[in-house]
Amino acid sequence: MLLVGDGNRMYWEQSGNPDGKPVVFLHGGPGSGTSPWHRRFFDPERYRIVLLDQRGCGRSTPHVSDPDAELRYNTTWHLVADVDLLRRNLAIEKWQVFGGSWGSALALAYAQSHPDAVSELVLRGIFTLRRHELEWFYEGGAASLFPDLWEEFIAPIPVLERSRMIEAYHRRLSDPDPAVHVPAAVAWTRWEASTLTLLPDPELVASMTEASAATAFARIENHYFLHEGWFTEGQLIAGVGAIRHIPAVIVQGRYDVCTPIMTAWDLHRAWPEAELVVIPDASHSASEPGIAAALRAATDRFAG
Numbered sequence: 107m108l109l110v111g112d113g114n115r116m117y118w119e120q121s122g123n124p125d126g127k128p129v130v131f132l133h134g135g136p137g138s139g140t141s142p143w144h145r146r147f148f149d150p151e152r153y154r155i156v157l158l159d160q161r162g163c164g165r166s167t168p169h170v171s172d173p174d175a176e177l178r179y180n181t182t183w184h185l186v187a188d189v190d191l192l193r194r195n196l197a198i199e200k201w202q203v204f205g206g207s208w209g210s211a212l213a214l215a216y217a218q219s220h221p222d223a224v225s226e227l228v229l230r231g232i233f234t235l236r237r238h239e240l241e242w243f244y245e246g247g248a249a250s251l252f253p254d255l256w257e258e259f260i261a262p263i264p265v266l267e268r269s270r271m272i273e274a275y276h277r278r279l280s281d282p283d284p285a286v287h288v289p290a291a292v293a294w295t296r297w298e299a300s301t302l303t304l305l306p307d308p309e310l311v312a313s314m315t316e317a318s319a320a321t322a323f324a325r326i327e328n329h330y331f332l333h334e335g336w337f338t339e340g341q342l343i344a345g346v347g348a349i350r351h352i353p354a355v356i357v358q359g360r361y362d363v364c365t366p367i368m369t370a371w372d373l374h375r376a377w378p379e380a381e382l383v384v385i386p387d388a389s390h391s392a393s394e395p396g397i398a399a400a401l402r403a404a405t406d407r408f409a410g
Contacts, residue, residue, distance in 0.1 A: 114166065114180075122151070126151070128153075129153050134231075137163045153409060156198075171318040180326065211342060213229055215335075218348045226355075229355070230357045232358060232365060237334065243298075245271055279325050295319075302390045303390070354377070356382045358370040
């Protein structure tokens, strides 16, 4: 556990080769936390693998499912500072930064803030929190593909509030009464969990919608989306000049509904030096076979 300030302790772990190439894994959400299978994107004989749970989720404390936990000190820029504090505590000069979905946004924000600390970037399911990206998934765009699941997502929200779903959910997720915030958290999380993969994955949905995990996930994610990540509109794509020299691979599922390929394409157009790998038979999840294979190929190549 690393003391990162503001009453927060950040869980981190190392595995693989202590003398290997350092890499840090930045999980998605925000609010999901890491799992042991996340180590498997890296050859343990060649990598020094660092996993961490971002503020408020996973094994970090206080967990945001705790009624006394608050989110005032949980922003993108707090997380960027936490990641670099960990790097310095581990005496790592440069490390590879690997992030998918929200983790891709955090990886870009971190690299643009600390370009000299990044040896390579491996990014998946690009998400930069631009307004139209958020509106696509949370304000009705993706409902065109999943009307049945969307109906479940909007069910807890009165009709008159449905024109601003992120704000409507924020009111419920902020309510101190578990009878209000827990069902809202489960509904929010089920919508995302049900659309992560090209084919339905009931086990994934069940694991993500466990009450405590769903509460942290939904509260943190909604908090970030309400504030558009504390980015100016288009900031992460506009800022690629700071990282253009860093070798990078972008892996994107062709049929990603959560973070559609439009954002990966916009990033690649602004940053043509970054290799874009489009997986023709995949959606969003890093566990999908084509995406997992492409990510592993990138880390194998960067391992030297």
